[in-house]
Amino acid sequence: MNALTEPQKPTAAEADALRAAIVRKLTYDLGKSQAGARDRDWFMATALAVRDRIVDRWLSATRAAYETGQKQVYYLSLEFLIGRLLRDGVTNLGLTELVDEALAPLGVDFEKVRQAEPDAALGNGGLGRLAACFMESLASLGIPAFGYGIRYEHGLFRQIIRDGWQQEYPEDWLNNGNPWEYARPEISHDIGFGGAVEAVVVSEARVRHVWHPAEVVQAVAYDTPVVGWRGEHVNTLRLWSARAADPLKLDAFNYGDHLGALADRVRQESICKVLYPSDESPAGQELRLKQEYFFASAALQDLVRRHLRVYGDLKSLPDRVAIQLNDTHPAIAVPELMRICVDLHNIPWDEAWTITQGTISYTNHTLLPEALESWQVPLMERLLPRHMQIIYMINAFHLDRVRAAHPEDGRLLSSVSLIEEAHGRRVRMGHLAFVGSHKVNGVSALHTDLLKKTVFKDFHALSPDKVVNKTNGVTFRRWLQQCNPGLTGLLTETIGPRFLDDAGALAALQPFARDAAFQTKFLAVKRQNKEALASVIRASLDLRVDPEAMFDVQIKRIHEYKRQLLNVLETVALYDAIRSQPTRNWVPRVKIFAGKAAASYHRAKLIIKLAHDVARVVNSDPTVRNLLKVAFLPNYNVSLAEVIVPAADLSEQISTAGMEASGTGNMKLGLNGALTIGTLDGANVEMLEQVGPENIHIFGMTTEEVAARRHEGLQGAHAIEASPRLSEVLEAIGSGVFSPDDRHRYRDLVEALRGSDYFMVAADFDAYYDSQREVDARWASSAGWQQAAILNTASMGWFSSDRTIREYAEDIWNVPVR
Known part of the structure; x- marks a missing residue:
């Protein structure tokens, strides 16, 4: 279908045909009658019928890639936060109206059917959602691609809030099946762990190394088609499930040891049970490393098998294959590809290294030390002995080159070594990914600049052309067209449908920002979305909120650097101000939080508890007169985000400057007409450039100022003493005003702010509070607010993931784009 060509209105015959297909699926695939079918059954039947319309395009796209010799992209990610897929597939295929007309005579509501689909629990947050957006853009741009990850049976935990505390379940x-996936039991690869390495003498000049694993787990493929916009191209998301090679020890079972007979199977298949198992224990660390090697090895074996079948040898791999490592999780792919080349295909080391570097590239997503993974050398030697040998070899050759160029520079050698020696010997996986890649990219201009100046400073000096920037983006199909159909319809009516194919066309909306009639329509769409979110809040929390109030939203993983704590402190300060100045013309506000804390991140879980304690006090205080409400929505996921994002008035992007790599929630919220309050961090910097300083609220210290304050060793106590408002807030929290059942609950939290204040919560508090009052002043002028909101939507075109993927294709992968 050509761009801008609108799908024809479905005929009665087409609707009848699809309806018949859905009923057949219901009857013969699910074994259900129409009378007995529930929403979940109708979802399964509809999904299976829609999937049938994808398959021919999918097989054709896969076949064409090999027939034409197109270079293929393989995207390795530990997370793919794909969310619900029914509406995604229906929209991209242009079948929305047809599906509605097919279901209506059956008395079936498509919206109820859609909501019966569970969220695929395959990711944690921005990293996984970015991977999902990238997969959709790869298909939309016609780039042949495979996504590789793990088919987690339970994925990230389900968050339940009990008495304000997060609990994980x-x-x-997957309990009721997944209609989108195709099991591929015939596609499996053996993944080894442990054992020993045998050196086999081949000749006087050559020794071949043979790894004899102590344990072998099978990686079995499950494929999900990824439909591009307009359905013109379909790619594959291939997820690996762990299967024990020997599922039952029959002799043990027959002797009556029924549990012991299954012990090996349980241990081996635990690899794909849960996303991010806690690494607080040695067993948890081992499982995490197993997961990373499991899916990286399966991916590489799979793509090498496919490449050899078509091209015959591995010398052409860099010309036909681009492997992108999404963060450090798949960094073990570097020694694994070397092992495949050298040990399994007898390729000389130097040639294998050229193949590896020419094929792999690496995306860095963070400057946080805990996220730049490192593994203890003894663990690596025990679990992956051959890979540890290869890493030693890579490091030796790498350090030889550095030493030759910079003789007697011991500090440099220590800095760029793949092995950290200072605090127990550990393998630095970020270093390994850097050395093994031909390109390394950051995910915003600021983040990339910081990569060059901080964690990869010495590497950048050695290879000044290797680090490039690729600012993140989001798919507008999901985050505008699907989750905000009201705004999409208004935009189409106002500027035409071109923006559906070219996100840059949103700029045509700018002249309408001052148009009073358009502002009224824009506001009406926002009001409708806010009413929908208010219904969700009432159903989830038994809390009534007023859609006329400002919806102030912070939705993201709970982490100290993302500074939900700063938001909560400002909430308390605002609460105190409203009570002490009741006659002031306060702007009604609903503070909306959502996000999960890592199961072992106790400080983050305490912040969740504080948010709930504050909400309990504020929401029940009649003196506030509904001017302030606080809502923490549990179990944040893609589907919940699709309700919150279109309803947000204010987007909280308040991370400590220099610590957020990019952010993508900022883009989604801005696209849907929310104004941003934020620091000069991550992609906020580029958002400021796109929307203009008059349409965004920037506050707080810069990255350089944060670094200087830390270097000077300034304590949070200095900022607290200088701020009577903050002092009062911390005194109230620390003394138990919000926790009368445990007056010391937040004492340590408050003392941490008085101490190093590493995340600059105290240091930035006054600037944040003042910026929020500027937000209040803007809200008081509806026309002024709507103008800024419209300009935010009009200025977000550059943040499309299509733009990001085009840049990857041109600058890193060297693949053509349709």
Whole structure:
């Protein structure tokens, strides 16, 4: 279908045909009658019928890639936060109206059917959602691609809030089956762990190394088609499930040891049970490393098998294959590809290294030390002995080159070594990914600049052309067209449908920002979305909120650097101000939080508890007169985000400057007409450039100022003493005003702010509070607010993931784009 060509209105015959297909699926695939079918059954039947319309395009796209010799992209990610897929597939295929007309005579509501689909629990946050957006853009741009990850049976935990505390429960998204995936039991690869390495003498000049693993787990493929916009191209998301090579020790079972007979199977298949198992224990660390090697090895074996079948040898791999490592999780792919080349295909070391570097590229997503993974050398030697040998070899050759160029520079050698020696010997996986890649990219201009100046400073000096920037983006199909159909319809009516194919066309909306009639329509769409979110809040929390109030939203993983704590402190300060100045013309506000804390991140979980304690006090205080409400929505996921994002008035992007790599929630919220309050961090910097300083609220210290304050060793106590407002807030929290059942609950939290204040919560508090009052002043002028909101939507075109993927294709992968 050509760009801008609108799908024809479906005929009665087409609707009848699809309806018949859905009923057949219901009857013969699910064994259900129409009378007995529930929403979940109708979802399964509809999904299976829609999937049938994808398959021919999918097989054709896969076949064409090999027939034409197109270079293929393989995207390795530990997370793919794909969310619900029914509406995604229906929209991209242009079948929305047809599906509605097919279901209506059956008395079936498509919206209820859509909501019966569980969220695929395959990711944690921005990293996984970015991977999902990238997969959709790869298909939309016609780039042949495979996504490789793990088919987690439970994925990230389901968050339950009990008495304000987060509790984690298994997410059962696969319990009733997954209609989108195709099991591929015939596609499996053996993944080894442990054992020993045998050196086999081949000749006087050559020794071949043979790894004899102590344990072998099978990686079995499950494929999900990824439909591009307009359905013109379909790619594959291939997820690996762990299967024990020997599922039952029959002799043990027959002797009556029924549990022991299954012990090996349980241990081996635990690899794909849960996303991000806690690494607080040695067993948890081992499982995490197993997961990373499991899916990286399966991916590489799979793509090498496919490449050899078509091209015959591995010498052409860099010309036909681009492997992108999404963060450090798949960094073990570097020694694994070397092992495949050298040990399994007898390729000389130097040639294998050229193949590896020419094929792999690496995206860095963070400057946080805990996220730049490192593994203890003894663990690596025990679990992956051959890979540890290869890493030693890579490091030796790498350091030889550095030493030759910079003789007697011991500090440099220590800095760029793949092995850290200072605090127990550890393998630095970020260093390994850097050395093994031909390109390394950051995910915003600021982040990339910081990569060059901080964690990869010495590497950048050695290879000044290797680090490039690729600012993140989001798919507008999901985050505008699907989650905000009201705004999409208004935009289409106002500027035409071109923006559906070219996100840059949103700029045509700018002249309408001052148009009073358009502002009224824009506001009406926002009001409708806010009413929908208010209904969700009432159903989830039994809390009534007024859609006329400002919806102030912070939705993201709970982490100290993302500074939900700063938001909560400002909430308390605002609460105190409203009570002490009741006659002031306060702007009604609803503070909306959502996000999960890592199961072992106790400080983040305490912040969740504080948010709930504050909400309990504020929401029940009649003196506030509904001017302030606080809502923490549990179990944040893609589907919940699709309700919150279109309803947000204010987007909280308040991370400590220099610590957020990019952010993508900022883009989604801005696209849907929310104004941003934020620091000069991550992609906020580029958002400021796109929307203009008059349409965004920037506050707080810069990256350089944060670094200087830390270097000077300034304590949070200095900022607290200088701020009577903050002092009062911390005194109230620390003394138990919000926790009368445990007056010391937040004492340590408050003392941490008085101490190093590493995340600059105290240091930035006054600037944040003042910026929020500027937001209030803007809200008081509806026309002024709507103008800025419209300009935010009009200025977000550059943040499309299509633009990001085009840049990857041109600058890193060297693949053509349709």
